[in-house]
Amino acid sequence: MRSAGAVERLTSRSWTFITNHAQVLLTVARHPDATVAELARAARITERSAYRMLADLQRAGYVRRQKVGRHNSYEINPTLPLRDPPVEDELVGELIALAGKRSVEPESLSDRH
Helix, strand or coil, X not given: CCCHHHHCCCCCCCCCXXXXXXXXXXXXXHCCCCCHHHHHHHHCCCHHHHHHXXXXXXXXXXXXXXXXXXXXXXXXXXXXXXXXXXXXXXXXXXXXXXXXCCCCCHHHHHHCC
16 A cells, blocks of 8 residues: 555545545455555545445445454455446446556547547
8 A cells, every 4th residue: 555645646636536435445446455544545535434435335235344363354346336327337346447447548539439
C-alpha cells in the first residue's frame, strides 16, 4: 500500500466520478489486507466512513471479511451486479477490471463513433 502522502497529491477535490463506496471497493480489490485506516486514506474519507462503507458492502454481499490472525482480510464477490441504473447489468468484476486498465487505446475510441 502506498504511503498517505501519495494519496494527498490532489489537494482540492470537489467531486469525482467514482463514489466513496466504489473507491473503498476498488482499494479492497487492490489491497485485500489493507487496514480500515489505509482504506480510508486511499479513499480520502474518515475511518468512521470507511467502516460504514465496508459494513454496507458486506451486508450487500459485495465484500466478505475474514480474520487472519489479528487482522482482517477482505474478499470481493466479482459476480454481483453494479447497483447503479445505467450499469445495472454490469458486474463488479468488470468495474474492477476497468479500473485496473491504465489507458484507452486511441483506435478503440475512434471505433465507437
